[in-house]
Amino acid sequence: MAETLEMEVETLNGPDNNERESKIDLPKATVSSDSSSSDSDSDEDNSDLKLGTLEKEIAENPSSYDIHVQYIRVLRKMGDIEKLRKARESMSALFPLSPKMWQEWAKDEASLSDGSEAFDAIVELYERGVKEYLSVPLWCDYINFVQEHDREVSQCTPAGILKMRDLFERALTAAGLHVIEGSKIWEAYREFEQAIFFTIDDADSGDKTKQVQRIRSLFHRQLSVPLTNSRSTLLAYKLWEVERGSTIDVNSDDCDGLPSHTKSAYQKAMQMFNDRVQYEDQLSQCDSSETERLKHFMTYIKFEESYGDPARVQILYERAITKFPVSSDLWLSYTRYLDKTLKVSNVARSVYSRATRSCTWVAELWIRYLLSLERAHASEKEFSAVFEHSLQCGFSNYEEYLDLFLTRIDGLRRRISLPSELEDGLNYALIRDTFQYASEYLSSYLKNTDGLLRLHSYWARLELNLGKDLVAARGVWESLIKTSGAMLEVWQGYIAMEIELGHINEARSIYKRCYSKRFSGTGSEDLCHSWLRFEREFGTLEEFDQAERKVVPRLEELQLYRSQQESKSAAASATPKEDPPAKNSSQKRKLGTRVTELQSQSKRQKNTAQKTIELGKITGENDADHKSNEAIDAEPNEASNVSTFPDTVKPDTTNEQIGDHLSEGGKPLVYTDQCTAFVSSLSLQANEEHLREFFSDSGGVTAIRLLKEKFSGKSRGLAYVDFSDDAHLEAAVAKNKQKLLGQKLSIARSDPKKSQKRGSFGSSNARGRGRGMPSGSERGVAMVSKESLGVSKESATGNAPPSVSHRRGGHVQLLGKNTFAMPRNVARSLGGSSNDQTNEANDDKPKSNDEFRKMLFKN
Numbered sequence: 001m002a003e004t005l006e007m008e009v010e011t012l013n014g015p016d017n018n019e020r021e022s023k024i025d026l027p028k029a030t031v032s033s034d035s036s037s038s039d040s041d042s043d044e045d046n047s048d049l050k051l052g053t054l055e056k057e058i059a060e061n062p063s064s065y066d067i068h069v070q071y072i073r074v075l076r077k078m079g080d081i082e083k084l085r086k087a088r089e090s091m092s093a094l095f096p097l098s099p100k101m102w103q104e105w106a107k108d109e110a111s112l113s114d115g116s117e118a119f120d121a122i123v124e125l126y127e128r129g130v131k132e133y134l135s136v137p138l139w140c141d142y143i144n145f146v147q148e149h150d151r152e153v154s155q156c157t158p159a160g161i162l163k164m165r166d167l168f169e170r171a172l173t174a175a176g177l178h179v180i181e182g183s184k185i186w187e188a189y190r191e192f193e194q195a196i197f198f199t200i201d202d203a204d205s206g207d208k209t210k211q212v213q214r215i216r217s218l219f220h221r222q223l224s225v226p227l228t229n230s231r232s233t234l235l236a237y238k239l240w241e242v243e244r245g246s247t248i249d250v251n252s253d254d255c256d257g258l259p260s261h262t263k264s265a266y267q268k269a270m271q272m273f274n275d276r277v278q279y280e281d282q283l284s285q286c287d288s289s290e291t292e293r294l295k296h297f298m299t300y301i302k303f304e305e306s307y308g309d310p311a312r313v314q315i316l317y318e319r320a321i322t323k324f325p326v327s328s329d330l331w332l333s334y335t336r337y338l339d340k341t342l343k344v345s346n347v348a349r350s351v352y353s354r355a356t357r358s359c360t361w362v363a364e365l366w367i368r369y370l371l372s373l374e375r376a377h378a379s380e381k382e383f384s385a386v387f388e389h390s391l392q393c394g395f396s397n398y399e400e401y402l403d404l405f406l407t408r409i410d411g412l413r414r415r416i417s418l419p420s421e422l423e424d425g426l427n428y429a430l431i432r433d434t435f436q437y438a439s440e441y442l443s444s445y446l447k448n449t450d451g452l453l454r455l456h457s458y459w460a461r462l463e464l465n466l467g468k469d470l471v472a473a474r475g476v477w478e479s480l481i482k483t484s485g486a487m488l489e490v491w492q493g494y495i496a497m498e499i500e501l502g503h504i505n506e507a508r509s510i511y512k513r514c515y516s517k518r519f520s521g522t523g524s525e526d527l528c529h530s531w532l533r534f535e536r537e538f539g540t541l542e543e544f545d546q547a548e549r550k551v552v553p554r555l556e557e558l559q560l561y562r563s564q565q566e567s568k569s570a571a572a573s574a575t576p577k578e579d580p581p582a583k584n585s586s587q588k589r590k591l592g593t594r595v596t597e598l599q600s601q602s603k604r605q606k607n608t609a610q611k612t613i614e615l616g617k618i619t620g621e622n623d624a625d626h627k628s629n630e631a632i633d634a635e636p637n638e639a640s641n642v643s644t645f646p647d648t649v650k651p652d653t654t655n656e657q658i659g660d661h662l663s664e665g666g667k668p669l670v671y672t673d674q675c676t677a678f679v680s681s682l683s684l685q686a687n688e689e690h691l692r693e694f695f696s697d698s699g700g701v702t703a704i705r706l707l708k709e710k711f712s713g714k715s716r717g718l719a720y721v722d723f724s725d726d727a728h729l730e731a732a733v734a735k736n737k738q739k740l741l742g743q744k745l746s747i748a749r750s751d752p753k754k755s756q757k758r759g760s761f762g763s764s765n766a767r768g769r770g771r772g773m774p775s776g777s778e779r780g781v782a783m784v785s786k787e788s789l790g791v792s793k794e795s796a797t798g799n800a801p802p803s804v805s806h807r808r809g810g811h812v813q814l815l816g817k818n819t820f821a822m823p824r825n826v827a828r829s830l831g832g833s834s835n836d837q838t839n840e841a842n843d844d845k846p847k848s849n850d851e852f853r854k855m856l857f858k859n
Contacts, residue, residue: 061697102129134318136181224265226273331355345376363400366390405438456480488523676750682717683741700728
């Protein structure tokens with residue numbers, strides 16, 4: 001939902017509201033003036049065009065609050081009542097409507113409809129409106145509508161009077177404690193009862209007396225509530241008592257002549273009002289910001305909580321959320337108070353329902369909603385509906401989805417464990433299906449995490465305790481091993497279950513399967529020692545000897561591997577830094593050696609890879625699964641630090657420059673842009689959340705990288721958006737030229753191959769990720785061009801090879817005559833010439849050692 005909820009509604013209720021209400025009626029007779037007719041036709045054409053555009057936008061992005069508001073505004077202006085009704089119903093199904101929008105809806109229907117069926121429909125609209133947010137004006141409109149259009153009420157029949165009194169009492173419960181506006185409902189209630197008094201025949205003294213007592217009771221109740229106009233209410237009460245024959249002094253400000261209980265209640269109410277005046281004044285300040293007003297509300301709420309009246313605290317929370325409907329912290333605080341203090345299940349369920357519609361993205365609200373339903377003993381149908389709805393919301397990470405699944409399973413387990421709470425069709429099969437659903441939903445995103453281990457260990461335990469199925473419990477662990485077998489804790493949990501059940505042989509077989517696997521840290525050694533301890537405690541001497549014959553060689557292999565790694569690290573740290581290039585004639589011979597080293601670089605890389613393969617053989621991996629886990633084991637989580645997310649989840653991305661993205665090893669991340677959209681012409685105020693919401697209808701967003709200036713950190717108006725597949729990417733590219741934050745975007749598929757073609761010509765004004773650098777370094781990877789392998793005259797002079805700092809953190813050395821990045825006069829001063837460059841470019845034949853030597857010593 002948009003943050004501008006109230007601002008959009010204010011637009012609907014602006015100065016031209018009366019004009020719009022008049023246009024809701026069917027069109028009147030046409031005006032005879034030609035100019036007026038042409039202007040009208042032009043307005044209708046513009047409205048139709050705008051209407052078609054809005055309908056298309058709603059179809060593409062139905063979750064946009066602002067588009068729904070604009071669509072309703074246009075339909076209301078055009079007077080298309082059928083489309084207007086459908087538009088309002090569609091919007092109310094997605095978002096809670098503001099009180100002013102409910103007022104407009106009810107008034108429009110009242111002006112167009114008549115009859116009992118229309119009356120019931122409008123009453124239903126008012127009922128829906130007063131349940132969304134607290135609004136005294138909406139309650140007053142509701143009361144006035146019933147008084148004017150309900151025949152039983154207008155004719156003062158007994159049934160009509162009871163109906164009206166019930167409505168007034170509901171209004172007082174909802175808004176009667178409102179310090180500023182609550183007196184409006186009290187006064188309307190008194191006026192209604194006084195009107196009933198005048199309809200009673202004077203001969204019926206009994207009914208007259210009862211009615212007088214009812215009106216007096218209303219006065220006493222109102223005087224006991226801290227309201228803004230309590231003094232004027234006291235004066236009105238005195239005048240009313242004087243009319244009844246009392247001798248109270250009307251001109252005095254004190255409570256002389258009033259009943260003692262009324263006097264004390266009024267004095268207490270005035271003291272309470274004086275204690276709250278400062279808080280009400282802070283809320284009414286027009287120059288304060290939204291943040292300051294929210295802080296004032298929270299301070300006011302804390303004061304009311306310390307006072308200890310739950311009804312007053314609740315109505316203050318209702319006032320706050322009416323002003324700030326999308327404040328998740330406010331909803332969380334409100335629901336927490338209801339759960340811990342008020343503890344009224346029906347009230348809590350209603351508030352949770354509104355909270356999850358206003359802040360759908362807050363997983364904690366959904367979790368506590370499920371717990372509230374369980375406390376209220378809700379039906380399984382309601383449980384399932386709320387849970388399924390929650391899974392459609394976009395939470396920030398998959399841990400929140402895991403908590404949601406576990407909350408659902410916890411509730412099912414508790415209800416199944418209580419025979420008195422069992423319902424038809426509620427059995428363990430439902431828990432198993434929920435576990436299976438959770439595993440399929442989360443396994444690919446929580447691979448090798450404690451969260452997935454927690455889910456499956458819980459599942460296996462319930463299969464044993466509730467399902468009474470050992471085979472199913474073992475199947476749970478086996479399925480977890482397939483996805484997260486690189487975690488030592490997974491194998492330990494599986495073994496612990498078998499040992500707890502007394503299945504020693506099964507536990508031993510698991511040890512035999514996993515002892516040769518490689519785990520992060522000292523996990524492999526720990527597992528070997530654990531097997532030996534297991535055999536000491538449960539096995540025979542023969543079984544212990546057999547385990548020792550397997551474990552000891554494995555421990556030696558691991559020790560050898562670690563010693564080799566440590567020696568390599570020590571050698572690398574002890575290697576001295578390269579000496580600076582000498583500025584004498586001996587440098588000439590060193591240059592020839594440097595060229596040879598550059599040419600043999602691929603051979604060294606090949607030898608290094610071969611040594612790595614031979615070192616892997618030393619570790620003696622016997623299990624077939626080891627090859628698939630080797631990359632994960634060597635550097636934990638290195639192979640899986642980039643994951644894909646569906647469009648319902650917001651991945652954890654940063655706003656850093658692309659060149660600043662580093663992997664865990666300190667190396668720049670390489671992006672292939674196989675399924676990426678390049679977005680330009682971005683507003684400088686746009687951030688990742690704006691882009692994510694803009695592409696939410698396309699779906700499939702996996703990552704967003706917003707380009708920023710290196711030193712100032714300001715946005716450059718460019719971004720890369722990665723998608724899960726080509727279908728989502730094509731849908732995103734189709735949004736080209738659409739506006740975001742009032743600025744049209746340019747969206748195209750990112751094609752690094754084109755950038756490489758441009759970069760190969762050394763174009764200094766090439767646009768894109770290289771910013772004029774060769775495209776080989778486009779993702780933060782510095783590469784040496786083919787020209788840099790040559791040897792030039794400048795090298796022979798003993799000068800150090802020039803280099804430029806790459807903006808993504810690397811360095812590119814410019815060897816030979818690569819002078820594309822320097823002015824011509826500087827290139828000439830270094831000894832180069834255009835003829836030399838032409839000759840060198842045309843010389844494709846490799847030179848022998850003698851030719852190199854002659855070239856170097858020619859001068």
